[in-house]
Amino acid sequence: MNTFERLLKVRKERGAGYFILLDPDKNKREQLPSFVREATEAGVDGFLVGGSLMSTNDFEEHLRAIKQNTSVPVIIFPGGIMQVSSVADAILFLILISGRNPEHLIGSQVIAAPIIKRNGLEAISTGYMLIEAGNMTSAEFMSNTKPIPRDKPDIALAHALAAEIIGMKFVYLDAGSGAHASVPEEMIRAIAGKCSLPIIVGGGIRTPEEARKKVQAGASFIVTGTVTEHNNHHSFIKEFAEAVHSSAPVSR
Ligand code: 1GP
Numbered sequence: 001m002n003t004f005e006r007l008l009k010v011r012k013e014r015g016a017g018y019f020i021l022l023d024p025d026k027n028k029r030e031q032l033p034s035f036v037r038e039a040t041e042a043g044v045d046g047f048l049v050g051g052s053l054m055s056t057n058d059f060e061e062h063l064r065a066i067k068q069n070t071s072v073p074v075i076i077f078p079g080g081i082m083q084v085s086s087v088a089d090a091i092l093f094l095i096l097i098s099g100r101n102p103e104h105l106i107g108s109q110v111i112a113a114p115i116i117k118r119n120g121l122e123a124i125s126t127g128y129m130l131i132e133a134g135n136m137t138s139a140e141f142m143s144n145t146k147p148i149p150r151d152k153p154d155i156a157l158a159h160a161l162a163a164e165i166i167g168m169k170f171v172y173l174d175a176g177s178g179a180h181a182s183v184p185e186e187m188i189r190a191i192a193g194k195c196s197l198p199i200i201v202g203g204g205i206r207t208p209e210e211a212r213k214k215v216q217a218g219a220s221f222i223v224t225g226t227v228t229e230h231n232n233h234h235s236f237i238k239e240f241a242e243a244v245h246s247s248a249p250v251s252r
Helices: 003-014 029-041 059-067 102-119 138-143 153-166 185-194 208-217 226-230 234-245
Strands: 017-022 046-049 074-076 090-096 122-130 170-174 199-202 221-224
Touching (some): 003 017, 017 029, 029 234, 046 059, 059 074, 090 102, 090 170, 122 138, 122 153, 153 170, 170 185, 185 199, 185 208, 221 226, 226 234
Parallel strands (some): 017 046, 046 074, 074 090, 090 122, 199 221
16 A cells, blocks of 8 residues: 555545644754654654755655654655655655746656656655745745635635646645644635545644644644644644544545
């Protein structure tokens, strides 16, 4: 079973999945083994690894430290073409569909594709959308693109449908790391109602209750980064995982 199939299985069996984002620039490598073991035990369904910037030069060492301490998928969430490694189980092959910057629509993908192929790394094609966050996030600044306005679910839906028709496997609605406001439920609901792709939602989610609302609105995977960097206790992560796993609508 490849990583994408494992994720679909999580969605089927648990209703929705919970990912923790580990940014090598923000997480100390020495602390990773114990944190990753605890988070896995607490019910996390996968680790995303990456960041908008990468000042550290031991990306692969971070990946190894995570991989060696968990049984759940370790997936690269690349902030740039430097973040490709076969140590991971898979990479989200991101296409920044909410923007109109050709570099992030096709330029970086063309550079990364031969490296991914050569490494035999599983690539999961993902329509990535930045959603207005109430503040300028690193993702918005670094990508040099405009996010989708938070009060325009119809525009977000049109992008998601384009991703589905093109043949992508996920849509990722991201308010960006450290967003003041997370992706609105109304937008998630609009997409989940008409688009068949699993929806990943992240950016600015700070409480299990907030995660629960996103799942109830139709999110298939929830991502937290900032909040779990600061509250890395087993019980807090467990609360998040339980909120995500117990909130999917019965019909999904
Ligand atoms: C950002 O979705 C992730 O790409 C996580 O965001 O750090 O705000 O949790 P936070």
